Amino acid sequence: MACQCGNEEQNREEFLAPLRELLEDYESKEKYLIPILQDAQEEYGYLPKDVLREISGFLNLSFSQVYGVATFYSQFHLEPRGENIIRVCMGTACHVRGGEKILEKIKDELGIEDGGTTDDLHFTLESVACIGACGLAPVIMVNDDTHGRLTPEQVPEIIEEYK
Amino acid sequence: MTITLTIDDQEVEVKEDATILEAAKKVGIDIPTLCYHPDLTEFGSCRVCVVENEESGDLLASCVTPVSDGMEISTNSAKARTARRTNLELLLANHPNECLTCDQNGMCELQDAAYNLGVTEVSFSGETTDYEVDDVGPSLKREPSKCILCGRCVRVCEEVQGVSALEFTERGFDSVVTTAFDMPQSEINCANCGQCATVCPTGAITEKSCVSKVWGALENEDKHVIVQTAPSIQATVGEEFGMEEGSIVTEKLAAALDKLGFDKIFSTDFAADLTIMEEGNEFIKRFQGDKHLPHITSCCPGWVKFCEHNYPDLIENLSSAKSPMSMFSAIAKSYYVEEMDLDEDELYVVGVMPCTAKKFEMNRDELIETGSETDAVITTRELVRMIKEVGLDFANLEGREYDDMMGTSTGAANIFGTTGGVAEASLRTVKEKLTGESLGRLNLGFEGINEAEIEIGDETVNVAIANGLSNAAEILDEVREGNSKYDFIEVMACPYGCVGGGGQPVPATDERKQKRGEGLKNMDGAKTIRKSHENPEILKLYDEFLGEPLGGESHHLLHTRYKERERN
Incomplete structure (x- = not known):
């Protein structure tokens, strides 16, 4: 060669x-x-x-x-990240209103763990301490968009929006 | 300005910028420390040195707390003692409990601290860290699991060497001192100087041991095993056997090596004289031809690697002369083999070196290609282990001479083991060769950058000596910018030169290195033959085997080349 x-x-x-x-x-x-x-x-x-x-x-x-x-610094990443970053709030209000279930559903949908990135580099999933939107609990952010008052059933639809 | 404070009911007057630790030392109170090192910046991370402020009841880290007027300190109150022990137990809770089989066993500051503070059990348990051992390279072995994050290695590498090969990475419980992307230390711009190993208070950084390899050679009946000892070893090995720092133990060292079973006991000092013959003549040629000046010494392998990484544009200024160790091995594998009628693969050459970088030099391609390499290098610390293993009473050994042929040395060679020695030894020979006049003592200091102006006939040779790589970088930046007045630059990667080398007894402090250096200088003063070109064995070697310095055979056997390396 x-x-x-x-x-x-x-x-x-x-x-x-x-x-x-x-x-x-x-x-x-x-x-x-x-x-x-x-x-x-x-x-x-x-x-x-x-x-x-x-x-x-x-x-x-x-x-x-x-x-x-x-x-x-946690703001820096040494591994490739997904095009879309999904942040799932784990703060007190979200915790009380089922944030954990939302996280589980997203993990299942994307087939990745917390902190992971999909093989096609489309999504990165992160749990975060609090995103400061407790009134909308349970809440997630996808890039700069906020999605609040969620139920696990709504998750596939939201993910679909970013595909 | 001075101020007065009270420590354990004793009044003490100290300078206002002193720390509590320094003030306590003045009245004979030795507060335990771990992250503190007298020759590095203060850090205050381990909290093993806490003392109590009697007025407020506060616990203060004595190594970083400045004194204040009227301060009342108790170093031994129940509160202070308990806190120190607790802090140490917290460190031990995440430290592997394998002292008995650790490389640092017997010389570990953490072990000493646990003993001194009366730690009989570790009351805490929890998650522990487990990192991979990095022993890929030839020089150093790093076990981050044994690290207590004191940062001494990080500081010495940055402050003294200007390399910063090691750094704190990640944070919180995940903090670990390592290289970028955990690359093996041998694959980055580390100079292999081993200063990190000499300041590490635990077994987290040690030399990569060659002891079993050397025992293997000694036990192999088909091998003729000879040993060479570097100039500084005779000034440091005694310390490990209770002798005064700086004691010169040349003859006891030869006797100990004899008892370990080496077939011949030779000295790298002999080869240092040979280096002077070659390098001195090389300098004359450059100086007279005004070519590739400044001439920069190349006998320190840590420095050479640093130059290859950071100043590849100055490689042609490096002396092409091999280091004394490698010259010795080249002569052993040619001249000695011939004289002794040995088969080439029968001979096995062991170097006892003050240095971890010599283990890297030994494996340099340029030397291996020509079959002139040293077969094994052990540090002073490794030799001490071998001597202890066979139970020799070193301090009371009856001495013996080094063997003939490659065992005679001059005062010029002896001072190779300390900073400024190589320059002084070279210029002794240079001046005499050019003018017939003797060079007076240069009396250069051991620290920082030293300068000298030497009159040789009508000309002045400007000399600079750099101790430690950050000082070397300072001088080399000037050379690079074309602002340097120097003709001859000596660089020693380790402060104080080889007496402060990465393979020398620990814990290393400047005070200790100073005494070792003075020991070698006194040795030079007491020698009858003090100039390399008067060493009878060297004269004989040129006469019978090599011909002229820089001549065909000398060039082939005694000179080498260097290469640019990535700046990782």
């Missing part, structure tokens, strides 16, 4: 091009690490290894230091 190194290098460059572009807005200063991580995650949907390595080179930090920050 012919050597693929050239292609690999080219693919890597193409992959990193959006990152390089967003880095143009920043100076190489340690204090910009978190904003850069946020922008990069916005761009890629998660923080791939090569992206973190590139950021560490740009900021003159070690790869481990960048990884340490990225793993400290």
